[in-house]
C-alpha cells in the first residue's frame with residue numbers, strides 16, 4: 001500500500017541534508033535532522049536559518065512562514081530519535097562503507113513499514129538496499145544541489161524495490177513541488193553519468209595545461225552557455241564527492257574513459273574540497289574567489 005509521507009528523518013546535515021530538511025519543512029512535513037557530528041548538525045541548522053532569511057528578504061516568503069517552517073525541523077541526536085519517521089533519507093558522506101554502516105544500525109530504530117532512501121550520487125541502490133532489513137522498502141531519492149533551487153529529483157529503484165515504495169516516493173517528491181525522473185540502477189544514474197565525466201575532462205584540460213582555471217570556466221560559460229564553469233561547479237559539488245562518483249563510474253563500468261584525473265585526486269588529498277572547505281579550484285577565503293591555478 002502507498003504510504004503518505006508526513007514525517008521525514010534525514011541522516012547527514014551537510015549541504016544536501018540541510019537543503020532536503022528545508023524543502024520538506026517548507027512543504028509542511030515534520031523533519032528530524034541527524035548528523036554524527038554535533039557541530040555539523042549546528043552548522044546545518046544555521047545554514048537553513050540563513051536560507052530562510054534570504055527567502056524572507058527576497059519577499060518569497062513571510063517572516064511568520066519562515067518561523068513555521070523552521071519550527072518543523074527538530075534535531076535528532078541519534079538514530080533512536082528517528083523512530084517516528086515514515087521516510088528516512090540518508091544524505092551522509094559519499095562513501096559506501098559509511099552508508100552501509102548507517103543502514104545496518106538504523107533499521108532497528110524504525111517502524112517495519114518505514115521507507116528508507118539514500119541520496120547517493122552514484123552508489124548501487126541494490127547493493128545499499130542489501131545492508132538494510134527491508135530492500136523492498138528501499139529506494140534512491142537523488143536530490144540536486146542546491147536542493148531549494150533545483151527542480152529535479154532522480155528516483156532509482158533497486159532490484160527489490162516494491163511498486164508501493166516507488167509510488168510513495170514519487171508522491172513525496174510531487175508534494176515538495178519538484179519533478180521526478182526514473183533512472184535504472186546503473187553507476188551514477190543519469191545526471192551524474194553525463195555531468196561528472198564532463199567535469200573530470202575539464203580537470204584533465206587544466207592538468208594538461210590546455211587552459212587555466214579561468215579560461216576553462218569562461219570557455220564553457222560563454223562558449224557552451226553553461227550557467228557555471230565546470231571547475232566552479234566541481235567546487236560547488238565538493239571535490240571529494242566528484243572523485244567518489246568518478247571512482248564508482250570507473251570501477252562499476254570497468255572502462256578507462258572514466259579514470260579520475262590525478263589532479264582531482266591531489267586536491268582531495270590536500271583537503272581542498274571546494275567551497276565547503278573554502279578552497280578548491282578557487283580560493284574562497286577572501287571577498288571574491290581567486291583561481292588556485
Ligand SMILES: NC(=O)c1ccc[n+]([C@@H]2O[C@H](COP(=O)([O-])OP(=O)(O)OC[C@H]3O[C@@H](n4cnc5c(N)ncnc54)[C@H](O)[C@@H]3O)[C@@H](O)[C@H]2O)c1
Nearest residue numbers: 012014015016035036037040091092093094120121145237
Ligand atoms: N554535493 C552535491 O552536489 C550532491 C548532489 C546530490 C547528491 N549528493 C550526495 O549527498 C550526500 C551528502 O553530500 P553532501 O554534499 O551533503 O556532503 P557533506 O560533506 O556536505 O555532508 C555530509 C554529512 O554527513 C555526515 N555524516 C557522515 N557520516 C555520518 C554518519 N555515520 N551518521 C550521520 N551523519 C554522518 C557528516 O558529518 C556531514 O555533515 C552524498 O551521498 C552525496 O553524494 C551530493
